[in-house]
Protein backbone atom coordinates (compact mmCIF):
# COMPACT_ATOMS: atom_id res chain seq x y z
CA UNK A 164 0.00 0.00 0.00
CA UNK A 165 1.23 3.46 -0.94
CA UNK A 166 0.32 6.50 1.16
CA UNK A 167 0.64 10.17 0.21
CA UNK A 168 -0.34 13.56 1.56
CA UNK A 169 -2.07 16.22 -0.53
CA UNK A 170 -2.78 19.83 0.31
CA UNK A 171 -5.21 21.95 -1.68
CA UNK A 172 -7.55 24.92 -1.36
CA UNK A 173 -10.54 22.75 -0.61
CA UNK A 174 -11.59 19.12 -0.35
CA UNK A 175 -12.79 18.83 -3.95
CA UNK A 176 -9.49 20.06 -5.25
CA UNK A 177 -7.56 17.77 -2.90
CA UNK A 178 -9.63 14.78 -4.00
CA UNK A 179 -8.99 15.68 -7.62
CA UNK A 180 -5.27 15.66 -6.92
CA UNK A 181 -5.61 12.28 -5.19
CA UNK A 182 -7.49 10.86 -8.18
CA UNK A 183 -5.01 12.25 -10.67
CA UNK A 184 -2.15 10.82 -8.73
CA UNK A 185 -3.36 7.57 -7.20
CA UNK A 186 -6.27 6.67 -9.44
CA UNK A 187 -9.93 6.19 -8.75
CA UNK A 188 -9.54 3.40 -6.19
CA UNK A 189 -7.64 5.58 -3.74
CA UNK A 190 -8.69 5.25 -0.14
CA UNK A 191 -8.99 8.48 1.87
CA UNK A 192 -7.40 7.93 5.27
CA UNK A 193 -7.87 11.35 6.75
CA UNK A 194 -8.94 14.87 5.84
CA UNK A 195 -8.24 17.94 7.94
CA UNK A 196 -7.88 21.68 7.74
CA UNK A 197 -4.32 22.97 7.97
CA UNK A 198 -2.68 26.39 8.03
CA UNK A 199 0.78 27.32 6.90
CA UNK A 200 3.36 27.01 9.68
CA UNK A 201 4.74 30.18 11.27
CA UNK A 202 3.36 33.59 12.08
CA UNK A 203 2.12 34.27 8.57
CA UNK A 204 0.09 31.07 8.72
CA UNK A 205 -2.14 32.65 11.33
CA UNK A 206 -3.49 35.04 8.75
CA UNK A 207 -3.59 32.67 5.79
CA UNK A 208 -6.71 30.86 4.64
CA UNK A 209 -6.93 27.29 5.88
CA UNK A 210 -6.06 24.59 3.37
CA UNK A 211 -7.38 21.03 3.21
CA UNK A 212 -4.94 18.22 3.77
CA UNK A 213 -5.86 14.76 2.57
CA UNK A 214 -4.00 11.60 3.45
CA UNK A 215 -4.72 8.96 0.81
CA UNK A 216 -3.66 5.40 0.20
CA UNK A 217 -3.84 3.03 -2.71
CA UNK A 218 -3.04 -0.63 -3.21
CA UNK A 219 -0.59 -1.05 -6.04
CA UNK A 220 -2.54 -4.17 -6.85
CA UNK A 221 -6.02 -2.68 -6.75
CA UNK A 222 -4.86 0.23 -8.88
CA UNK A 223 -3.85 -2.11 -11.66
CA UNK A 224 -7.04 -4.12 -11.44
CA UNK A 225 -9.39 -1.22 -10.77
CA UNK A 226 -10.82 -1.26 -14.26
CA UNK A 227 -11.49 -4.97 -14.22
CA UNK A 228 -13.60 -4.83 -11.07
CA UNK A 229 -17.13 -3.43 -10.94
CA UNK A 230 -17.40 -0.50 -8.55
CA UNK A 231 -19.82 -1.01 -5.71
CA UNK A 232 -21.38 2.26 -4.84
CA UNK A 233 -22.02 1.88 -1.16
CA UNK A 234 -18.39 1.46 -0.25
CA UNK A 235 -16.30 4.56 0.05
CA UNK A 236 -14.06 4.34 -2.94
CA UNK A 237 -13.67 7.15 -5.37
CA UNK A 238 -14.75 5.21 -8.39
CA UNK A 239 -15.10 7.43 -11.36
CA UNK A 240 -14.61 6.20 -14.91
CA UNK A 241 -13.25 9.61 -15.92
CA UNK A 242 -10.41 9.26 -13.46
CA UNK A 243 -8.23 7.03 -15.65
CA UNK A 244 -5.43 9.51 -16.29
CA UNK A 245 -3.61 9.36 -19.59
CA UNK A 246 -0.37 7.55 -20.13
CA UNK A 247 1.89 10.57 -19.71
CA UNK A 248 0.44 11.51 -16.37
CA UNK A 249 0.74 7.93 -15.30
CA UNK A 250 4.43 7.90 -16.19
CA UNK A 251 5.03 11.20 -14.42
CA UNK A 252 3.32 9.83 -11.32
CA UNK A 253 5.45 6.71 -11.38
CA UNK A 254 8.59 8.82 -11.75
CA UNK A 255 7.51 11.16 -8.96
CA UNK A 256 6.96 8.20 -6.69
CA UNK A 257 10.33 6.75 -7.56
CA UNK A 258 11.98 10.08 -6.79
CA UNK A 259 10.22 10.43 -3.47
CA UNK A 260 11.27 6.87 -2.62
CA UNK A 261 14.88 7.75 -3.40
CA UNK A 262 14.59 10.96 -1.36
CA UNK A 263 13.31 9.00 1.59
CA UNK A 264 16.16 6.49 1.36
CA UNK A 265 18.69 9.32 1.12
CA UNK A 266 17.16 11.06 4.11
CA UNK A 267 17.42 7.89 6.17
CA UNK A 268 21.01 7.35 5.05
CA UNK A 269 21.96 10.91 5.98
CA UNK A 270 20.37 10.50 9.38
CA UNK A 271 22.28 7.31 9.94
CA UNK A 272 25.63 8.83 8.92
CA UNK A 273 25.05 11.96 11.01
CA UNK A 274 24.09 10.01 14.07
CA UNK A 275 26.94 7.53 13.98
CA UNK A 276 28.85 7.91 17.23
CA UNK A 277 26.35 10.47 18.56
CA UNK A 278 24.05 8.48 20.84
CA UNK A 279 22.13 11.47 22.16
CA UNK A 280 21.21 12.66 18.69
CA UNK A 281 20.36 9.12 17.65
CA UNK A 282 18.05 8.81 20.65
CA UNK A 283 16.40 12.07 19.68
CA UNK A 284 15.76 10.75 16.18
CA UNK A 285 14.38 7.52 17.63
CA UNK A 286 12.10 9.55 19.89
CA UNK A 287 10.92 11.56 16.94
CA UNK A 288 10.04 8.44 14.98
CA UNK A 289 8.26 6.95 17.98
CA UNK A 290 6.11 10.08 18.09
CA UNK A 291 5.51 9.72 14.40
CA UNK A 292 4.35 6.13 14.90
CA UNK A 293 2.00 7.01 17.73
CA UNK A 294 0.64 9.92 15.68
CA UNK A 295 -0.05 7.54 12.83
CA UNK A 296 -1.67 5.06 15.23
CA UNK A 297 -4.02 7.76 16.47
CA UNK A 298 -5.14 8.67 12.95
CA UNK A 299 -6.08 5.04 12.35
CA UNK A 300 -7.64 4.62 15.78
CA UNK A 301 -9.80 7.69 15.17
CA UNK A 302 -10.88 6.41 11.77
CA UNK A 303 -11.90 3.05 13.21
CA UNK A 304 -13.93 4.71 15.95
CA UNK A 305 -15.53 7.12 13.46
CA UNK A 306 -16.50 4.05 11.48
CA UNK A 307 -18.22 2.80 14.62
CA UNK A 308 -15.79 0.12 15.57
CA UNK A 309 -16.16 -0.39 19.31
CA UNK A 310 -13.39 1.79 20.86
CA UNK A 311 -12.13 -1.17 22.87
CA UNK A 312 -11.73 -3.30 19.75
CA UNK A 313 -10.23 -0.36 17.84
CA UNK A 314 -7.65 0.12 20.60
CA UNK A 315 -6.78 -3.57 20.58
CA UNK A 316 -6.24 -3.81 16.84
CA UNK A 317 -4.25 -0.55 16.69
CA UNK A 318 -2.07 -1.67 19.60
CA UNK A 319 -1.51 -5.03 17.96
CA UNK A 320 -0.50 -3.36 14.71
CA UNK A 321 1.75 -0.86 16.51
CA UNK A 322 3.48 -3.63 18.44
CA UNK A 323 4.34 -5.44 15.24
CA UNK A 324 5.92 -2.39 13.61
CA UNK A 325 9.34 -0.79 14.06
CA UNK A 326 9.41 2.69 15.59
CA UNK A 327 10.17 4.23 12.22
CA UNK A 328 7.05 2.79 10.61
CA UNK A 329 4.88 5.21 8.70
CA UNK A 330 1.26 5.28 7.66
CA UNK A 331 1.58 2.79 4.83
CA UNK A 332 3.10 0.10 7.03
CA UNK A 333 0.46 0.80 9.67
CA UNK A 334 -2.34 0.54 7.10
CA UNK A 335 -0.99 -2.75 5.81
CA UNK A 336 -0.62 -4.22 9.32
CA UNK A 337 -4.08 -3.07 10.35
CA UNK A 338 -5.65 -4.43 7.18
CA UNK A 339 -4.12 -7.80 7.87
CA UNK A 340 -5.26 -7.86 11.49
CA UNK A 341 -8.81 -6.70 10.73
CA UNK A 342 -9.20 -9.07 7.79
CA UNK A 343 -8.05 -11.87 10.10
CA UNK A 344 -10.62 -10.89 12.71
CA UNK A 345 -13.41 -10.74 10.13
CA UNK A 346 -12.49 -14.27 9.07
CA UNK A 347 -13.57 -16.13 5.99
CA UNK A 348 -17.29 -15.73 5.27
CA UNK A 349 -19.31 -18.92 4.98
CA UNK A 350 -22.37 -19.10 2.79
CA UNK A 351 -24.89 -21.90 2.24
CA UNK A 352 -23.03 -25.16 1.79
CA UNK A 353 -23.63 -27.63 -1.02
CA UNK A 354 -25.43 -30.79 -0.08
CA UNK A 355 -23.27 -33.86 -0.59
CA UNK A 356 -25.70 -36.59 0.40
CA UNK A 357 -28.48 -35.90 -2.10
CA UNK A 358 -30.68 -34.53 0.68
CA UNK A 359 -31.82 -30.91 0.63
CA UNK A 360 -29.86 -28.29 2.56
CA UNK A 361 -32.23 -26.76 5.10
CA UNK A 362 -31.65 -23.17 6.09
CA UNK A 363 -33.57 -21.11 8.64
CA UNK A 364 -33.49 -17.33 9.05
CA UNK A 365 -34.03 -15.72 12.43
CA UNK A 366 -33.72 -12.16 13.70
CA UNK A 367 -35.65 -9.08 14.75
CA UNK A 368 -38.69 -7.82 12.88
CA UNK A 369 -38.03 -5.60 9.90
CA UNK A 370 -34.34 -6.34 9.40
CA UNK A 371 -35.02 -7.92 6.02
CA UNK A 372 -35.31 -11.68 6.65
CA UNK A 373 -38.08 -12.30 4.15
CA UNK A 374 -36.50 -10.09 1.48
CA UNK A 375 -33.13 -11.80 1.94
CA UNK A 376 -34.72 -15.24 1.77
CA UNK A 377 -36.40 -14.24 -1.51
CA UNK A 378 -33.08 -13.00 -2.91
CA UNK A 379 -31.37 -16.29 -2.06
CA UNK A 380 -34.29 -18.35 -3.40
CA UNK A 381 -34.23 -16.45 -6.69
CA UNK A 382 -30.46 -16.80 -7.05
CA UNK A 383 -30.53 -20.53 -6.43
CA UNK A 384 -33.42 -20.98 -8.81
CA UNK A 385 -32.40 -18.68 -11.64
CA UNK A 386 -28.60 -18.65 -11.55
CA UNK A 387 -27.80 -22.05 -10.12
CA UNK A 388 -30.78 -23.97 -11.50
CA UNK A 389 -31.56 -25.55 -8.13
CA UNK A 390 -34.97 -26.60 -6.86
CA UNK A 391 -36.18 -24.63 -3.85
CA UNK A 392 -38.99 -25.05 -1.32
CA UNK A 393 -40.08 -22.29 1.04
CA UNK A 394 -41.56 -22.55 4.51
CA UNK A 395 -42.80 -19.70 6.64
CA UNK A 396 -43.45 -19.81 10.35
CA UNK A 397 -44.13 -16.09 10.42
CA UNK A 398 -47.83 -16.37 11.09
CA UNK A 399 -48.04 -13.38 13.44
CA UNK A 400 -49.17 -11.13 10.62
CA UNK A 401 -51.22 -12.04 7.55
CA UNK A 402 -49.14 -9.59 5.53
CA UNK A 403 -45.97 -11.53 6.31
CA UNK A 404 -47.39 -14.76 4.87
CA UNK A 405 -48.68 -12.89 1.82
CA UNK A 406 -45.28 -11.29 1.26
CA UNK A 407 -43.54 -14.67 1.00
CA UNK A 408 -46.40 -16.17 -1.04
CA UNK A 409 -46.03 -13.35 -3.54
CA UNK A 410 -42.32 -14.06 -4.00
CA UNK A 411 -43.03 -17.81 -4.26
CA UNK A 412 -45.67 -17.18 -6.92
CA UNK A 413 -43.38 -14.97 -8.97
CA UNK A 414 -40.62 -17.59 -8.80
CA UNK A 415 -43.02 -20.48 -9.31
CA UNK A 416 -41.89 -22.38 -6.22
CA UNK A 417 -43.96 -23.96 -3.44
CA UNK A 418 -44.45 -22.43 -0.01
CA UNK A 419 -45.81 -24.02 3.17
CA UNK A 420 -47.19 -22.11 6.12
CA UNK A 421 -46.53 -23.74 9.50
CA UNK A 422 -47.90 -22.89 12.94
CA UNK A 423 -46.38 -25.59 15.13
CA UNK A 424 -43.17 -27.63 15.45
CA UNK A 425 -45.05 -30.71 14.20
CA UNK A 426 -46.14 -28.87 11.07
CA UNK A 427 -42.58 -27.65 10.63
CA UNK A 428 -41.32 -31.25 10.57
CA UNK A 429 -44.00 -32.23 8.07
CA UNK A 430 -43.22 -29.32 5.77
CA UNK A 431 -39.49 -30.11 5.80
CA UNK A 432 -40.29 -33.74 4.97
CA UNK A 433 -42.56 -32.60 2.14
CA UNK A 434 -39.61 -30.94 0.43
CA UNK A 435 -37.23 -33.89 0.70
CA UNK A 436 -36.83 -33.87 -3.11
CA UNK A 437 -35.61 -30.25 -3.20
CA UNK A 438 -32.02 -29.01 -3.32
CA UNK A 439 -32.67 -26.20 -0.89
CA UNK A 440 -35.29 -25.48 1.78
CA UNK A 441 -35.49 -21.90 3.04
CA UNK A 442 -37.42 -21.22 6.24
CA UNK A 443 -38.69 -17.79 7.27
CA UNK A 444 -39.57 -16.92 10.86
CA UNK A 445 -41.11 -14.00 12.72
CA UNK A 446 -39.11 -11.48 14.71
CA UNK A 447 -39.78 -11.76 18.42
CA UNK A 448 -40.23 -9.12 21.03
CA UNK A 449 -37.13 -9.01 23.19
CA UNK A 450 -39.32 -8.73 26.26
CA UNK A 451 -41.34 -11.87 25.57
CA UNK A 452 -39.57 -15.00 26.78
CA UNK A 453 -42.39 -17.34 25.72
CA UNK A 454 -42.03 -16.21 22.12
CA UNK A 455 -38.38 -17.19 22.16
CA UNK A 456 -39.24 -20.59 23.58
CA UNK A 457 -41.61 -21.01 20.65
CA UNK A 458 -38.90 -20.01 18.19
CA UNK A 459 -36.42 -22.37 19.81
CA UNK A 460 -38.89 -25.24 19.35
CA UNK A 461 -39.45 -24.30 15.69
CA UNK A 462 -35.71 -24.13 14.97
CA UNK A 463 -35.20 -27.51 16.62
CA UNK A 464 -38.12 -29.07 14.71
CA UNK A 465 -36.79 -27.78 11.40
CA UNK A 466 -33.61 -29.79 11.86
CA UNK A 467 -31.96 -26.98 9.90
CA UNK A 468 -28.43 -27.56 8.64
CA UNK A 469 -27.72 -23.86 8.89
CA UNK A 470 -29.15 -21.01 10.94
CA UNK A 471 -28.65 -17.40 9.85
CA UNK A 472 -29.05 -14.64 12.40
CA UNK A 473 -30.11 -11.64 10.34
CA UNK A 474 -29.08 -8.24 11.68
CA UNK A 475 -29.34 -4.80 10.15
CA UNK A 476 -26.06 -2.93 9.72
CA UNK A 477 -27.94 0.16 10.87
CA UNK A 478 -28.60 -1.25 14.36
CA UNK A 479 -26.67 0.32 17.22
CA UNK A 480 -24.11 -1.78 19.07
CA UNK A 481 -26.20 -1.47 22.22
CA UNK A 482 -29.28 -2.90 20.53
CA UNK A 483 -27.23 -5.59 18.84
CA UNK A 484 -25.96 -6.70 22.25
CA UNK A 485 -29.55 -7.06 23.45
CA UNK A 486 -30.52 -8.97 20.32
CA UNK A 487 -27.58 -11.35 20.70
CA UNK A 488 -28.64 -12.04 24.28
CA UNK A 489 -32.14 -12.92 23.14
CA UNK A 490 -30.85 -15.31 20.49
CA UNK A 491 -28.20 -16.88 22.68
CA UNK A 492 -30.33 -20.05 22.78
CA UNK A 493 -29.11 -20.87 19.27
CA UNK A 494 -26.40 -23.49 19.25
CA UNK A 495 -24.69 -22.29 16.16
CA UNK A 496 -25.42 -19.70 13.56
CA UNK A 497 -23.92 -17.43 10.96
CA UNK A 498 -24.16 -13.65 10.82
CA UNK A 499 -26.02 -12.05 7.95
CA UNK A 500 -25.97 -8.24 7.74
CA UNK A 501 -28.64 -6.35 5.81
CA UNK A 502 -29.07 -2.71 4.80
CA UNK A 503 -25.37 -1.98 4.36
CA UNK A 504 -26.60 0.54 1.78
CA UNK A 505 -28.22 2.57 4.52
CA UNK A 506 -25.06 3.31 6.48
CA UNK A 507 -21.69 4.65 5.35
CA UNK A 508 -19.94 2.90 8.24
CA UNK A 509 -19.67 -0.82 8.85
CA UNK A 510 -18.09 -1.00 12.31
CA UNK A 511 -21.00 -3.06 13.59
CA UNK A 512 -19.91 -5.97 11.39
CA UNK A 513 -16.51 -6.19 13.04
CA UNK A 514 -17.98 -5.60 16.51
CA UNK A 515 -20.53 -8.39 16.27
CA UNK A 516 -18.17 -10.80 14.57
CA UNK A 517 -15.62 -10.11 17.34
CA UNK A 518 -18.19 -10.52 20.13
CA UNK A 519 -19.79 -13.71 18.84
CA UNK A 520 -16.98 -15.42 16.96
CA UNK A 521 -19.62 -16.51 14.43
CA UNK A 522 -18.85 -16.52 10.72
CA UNK A 523 -19.92 -13.75 8.43
CA UNK A 524 -21.96 -14.90 5.44
CA UNK A 525 -23.93 -12.67 3.08
CA UNK A 526 -24.53 -8.97 3.23
CA UNK A 527 -27.43 -7.25 1.54
CA UNK A 528 -27.09 -3.93 -0.17
CA UNK A 529 -30.58 -2.73 -1.04
CA UNK A 530 -34.25 -3.58 -1.43
CA UNK A 531 -34.03 -5.01 -4.90
CA UNK A 532 -34.78 -8.75 -5.25
CA UNK A 533 -32.76 -10.71 -6.33
CA UNK A 534 -29.78 -8.45 -7.03
CA UNK A 535 -28.94 -6.71 -3.78
CA UNK A 536 -27.08 -9.50 -2.01
CA UNK A 537 -23.48 -10.65 -2.03
CA UNK A 538 -21.05 -12.77 -0.08
CA UNK A 539 -19.48 -10.51 2.52
CA UNK A 540 -16.28 -9.12 1.01
CA UNK A 541 -13.69 -8.94 3.78
CA UNK A 542 -11.38 -6.74 1.75
CA UNK A 543 -14.07 -4.14 1.11
CA UNK A 544 -15.25 -4.17 4.72
CA UNK A 545 -11.67 -3.79 5.94
CA UNK A 546 -11.13 -0.80 3.66
CA UNK A 547 -14.36 0.75 4.87
CA UNK A 548 -13.22 0.38 8.49
CA UNK A 549 -9.75 1.81 8.00
CA UNK A 550 -10.66 4.63 5.64
CA UNK A 551 -11.96 8.05 6.49
CA UNK A 552 -15.06 8.68 4.46
CA UNK A 553 -15.76 12.29 3.60
CA UNK A 554 -18.34 12.56 6.30
CA UNK A 555 -17.12 15.94 7.43
CA UNK A 556 -18.48 17.42 4.24
CA UNK A 557 -16.73 19.14 1.38
CA UNK A 558 -14.83 22.44 1.50
Ligand SMILES: Nc1nc2c(ncn2[C@@H]2O[C@H](COP(=O)(O)OP(=O)(O)O)[C@@H](O)[C@H]2O)c(=O)[nH]1
Nearest residue numbers: 368369370371372373374501502527528529530
Ligand atom coordinates in the same frame (compact mmCIF):
# COMPACT_ATOMS: atom_id res chain seq x y z
N1 LIG B 1 -32.25 -0.44 2.16
C1 LIG B 1 -32.44 -1.73 2.34
N2 LIG B 1 -33.66 -2.17 2.68
C2 LIG B 1 -33.83 -3.51 2.86
C3 LIG B 1 -32.78 -4.43 2.70
N3 LIG B 1 -33.27 -5.66 2.96
C4 LIG B 1 -34.57 -5.50 3.25
N4 LIG B 1 -34.93 -4.21 3.21
C5 LIG B 1 -36.24 -3.59 3.46
O1 LIG B 1 -36.55 -3.72 4.82
C6 LIG B 1 -37.97 -3.81 5.00
C7 LIG B 1 -38.30 -5.04 5.83
O2 LIG B 1 -37.94 -6.20 5.12
P1 LIG B 1 -38.55 -7.65 5.43
O3 LIG B 1 -37.86 -8.61 4.54
O4 LIG B 1 -40.03 -7.62 5.39
O5 LIG B 1 -38.04 -7.81 6.94
P2 LIG B 1 -38.38 -9.00 7.98
O6 LIG B 1 -39.43 -8.45 8.90
O7 LIG B 1 -37.10 -9.25 8.71
O8 LIG B 1 -38.84 -10.18 7.20
C8 LIG B 1 -38.54 -3.90 3.59
O9 LIG B 1 -39.01 -2.62 3.24
C9 LIG B 1 -37.36 -4.29 2.73
O10 LIG B 1 -37.48 -3.85 1.40
C10 LIG B 1 -31.48 -3.92 2.33
O11 LIG B 1 -30.49 -4.64 2.17
N5 LIG B 1 -31.38 -2.57 2.16
Ligand SMILES: [Mg+2]
Nearest residue numbers: 372373397403
Ligand atom coordinates in the same frame (compact mmCIF):
# COMPACT_ATOMS: atom_id res chain seq x y z
MG1 LIG C 1 -40.57 -11.24 7.33
